[in-house]
Amino acid sequence: MSCTPVVGIRAILLALVLALSGVAYASEVAPVTRISTASGVVQGVIENNLAVFRGIPYAKPPVGDLRWRAPQPVDPWKEVLDAGRLSADCMQAPFGPTPTQGRHPVAEDCLYLNIWRPASDARKLPVMVWIHGGGFVNGGSSSPDSTGEGVAARDAVFVSFNYRLGRFGFFAFPALSAEHAEEAKGNYGLMDQIAALRWVRHNIDRFGGDANNITVVGESAGGISINMLLTSPSTRGLFDRAIIQSGGGRKLVRTRHLAKDVPDAISAATLGIKFAKSKGIEGADAAALAKLRELSADAVTSGLNMVSLLLPDRALFSGPVIDGKLFVESPEEAYAAGRQHPVPLIVGATSSDLSLSYAKRVEDAFAIFGADAGTARSAYDPIGDGDLKRINNAIGSDRAMVEPARFIARSMSQLRPVYAFRFSYVLEAKRSGSAYGAQHATDVPYAFDLLSAVHGDIVSPADGRIAAAMCDYWVAFARTGNPNGASRPTWPAYNAAADAILDFSSSGAPIAAPDPWRARLDLMERLNAR
Structure with missing residues (x-):
């Protein structure tokens, strides 16, 4: 989804309709649909007494040389950004009739978030940030089971977002570890989650949310993500409360490391080399990495979905890994030792x-x-x-x-x-x-x-x-x-x-x-x- 500027036509039409109907359009009670964020102005829509903002970029599109890079700050925009429609979900392969597959486009350019809030100009509302599930290979913010209407109708702010999935979100390769050595590697989807949460901390007050009262909510892979966010030394202070729905907490499969092979769990880097060879790319140097970045998005996806995760080789997919920077141990190890972030929690x-x-x-x-x-x-x-x-x-x-x-x-x-x-x-x-x-x-x-x-x-x-x-x-x-x-x-x-x-x-x-x-x-x- 590109950042397409628009004039505030909806606001003008709304004012005209209200004026013709005899309804006062006082600024202090007007629906709030235009918000100035740290990166630029966004124009949302009014739906059922809620202000809704869809498709707000929270990072640069992770394409080209930014494929397999930590999320980069979005470029500011000068014109008003149309925030009236959802972005594409992140790249994935369908596996059957699911809420997102078959009804919504997917793309590598997918790092966008969505916000629901009451249409009135309320302030200091609690904020709920949803992290979707899908085995880290499927899902997205287009799913109808996790939009924000029900929450926002209860005087709260609801945020959903996309994060990179499959091999776009979780991938390692020796040449990747050699470039940009200051950046964390491997867990790009989790880095996206962190970037989205930082965006919320820095901007949600402009939407009426309380930047000091943020609750993360996640189910399945989203719940597993919260376990990792709760136990990473680098994520303290990103959120104030957490709700984990079916997020495990023990090891579903043996923990993988970024570059260290352990018994029964070869490293993400070894899997990356195997995947490159499956695409006819030999070696593990910068030239091989350049060829990997030249692969089409469909070629990188290569049919990876939740069904293929059940195959013996898990379709050459690492999932989240211990990378030594963001994540230094498994959540189970951190919980057992009491090293998790101390926040109030709902879990089940x-x-x-x-x-x-x-x-x-x-x-x-x-x-x-x-x-x-x-x-x-x-x-x-x-x-x-x-x-x-x-x-x-x-x-x-x-x-x-x-x-x-x-x-x-x-x-x-x-x-x-x-x-x-x-x-x-x-x-x-x-x-x-x-x-x-x-x-x-x-x-x-x-x-x-x-x-x-x-x-x-x-x-x-x-x-x-x-x-x-x-x-x-x-x-x-x-x-x-x-x-x-x-x-x-x-x-x-x-x-x-x-x-x-x-x-x-x-x-x-x-x-x-x-x-x-x-x-x-x-x-x-x-x-x-x-």
């Missing part, structure tokens, strides 16, 4: 979350627990029906997401208030096909009260009440650091002794109680800590 997972457990027999499913196999059988198959799919799903979900969320809650609660949750709610119209509970990522549109935008007219009143309650909790937490208030069920702060969580249950209301899965999560904790 869905009841039937992401599972990578594929045991072919029930005995194999429980064998991973070793001496605890018999106890695990009682915990994960209490009715003794041997439903392998259900057992695999529960074990894999607990291992990847549910127990790691508890691990983070226990670690962070030593430093700041933490509120732990489980999302068990299943849309009423879909319960017959959801025997095992709420699937991975199904909580996202509830958190932002966007059910109707995602599911249309199948949303029931009960569905809507859960979405409204969840969004109310999230916005209240962003405002004060405490999600409680109004007539919502009280959500107790987490401590390991009580082990209380708030369950967004299919009973129709959130329920606060000691975690009924404590015994099985204790088993999983021993397994995950090995």
Whole structure:
């Protein structure tokens, strides 16, 4: 998306319409759609009593010589920037019917953000910054399940943004490490996130947001990103609170390093050399790097998506790495040692979350627990029906997401208030096909009260009440650091002794109680800590 200047035609037309209708157009109550940022003036649009700004650049387009460089400051503009439409999402390959694929363009020029706020000239509003998921290879800010209407309608500011994905966002090569030695390497997508958060710190007050009250929210890869941002020595002070939805916290796969091969995990640089060879590029010097930068965006993507991540070689993709500058250890290591940034936190997972457990027999499913196999059988198959799919799903979900969320809650609660949750709610119209509970990522549109935008007219009143309650909790937490208030069920702060969580249950209301899965999560904790 290019930075196309426009005259403020919308503002003129709005004033004319209001004047003809007899409505006063007093400057002190006029909708705020033109904002002066540190880089130039942007012109947004008014939609449903909200001011919306889309496609604001927060860094230079990472193309040409800026491919595989840390994000660079955007060039200031002199004319008014049209902020009325979304940018392209970042380069990615489709993998099926998803919210972003097939309906929105993708491009290498994609480092833009979007802002929703009340149309009135309110000030010092809490700010929520969304980091999307998608396995670091898919997703984007065009997804209808994570726009800002529901949050902004509750007198808050909502920000979403794109960050580089796949090999554009996570890539290493020996010649890359040699150039611009002062810059961090490998984790370009995470560097984009940091650049976007810095932009928000420096500019959000101009949009009515409180630059000293910023909450980051992320799900799946977005939640994993927040774990990394919370545990990097270089990111202290970027945000004030955090909400992690299904963001793991343990190692889903073995941690990779930028340039050091370790057992069972070759380095990102070695993967980069292998990828270059797959494109007919030999060597690892500057000439080879120049040829890599000359590859088309489609050639760099080369079909990489969330399905190809399941292949044995993970499609020659490193994902986030320990680079020695921004990230010096895994989040799990930092949490265990208490080296994370001390901010108030909401953390949890869905009841039937992401599972990578594929045991072919029930005995194999429980064998991973070793001496605890018999106890695990009682915990994960209490009715003794041997439903392998259900057992695999529960074990894999607990291992990847549910127990790691508890691990983070226990670690962070030593430093700041933490509120732990489980999302068990299943849309009423879909319960017959959801025997095992709420699937991975199904909580996202509830958190932002966007059910109707995602599911249309199948949303029931009960569905809507859960979405409204969840969004109310999230916005209240962003405002004060405490999600409680109004007539919502009280959500107790987490401590390991009580082990209380708030369950967004299919009973129709959130329920606060000691975690009924404590015994099985204790088993999983021993397994995950090995």
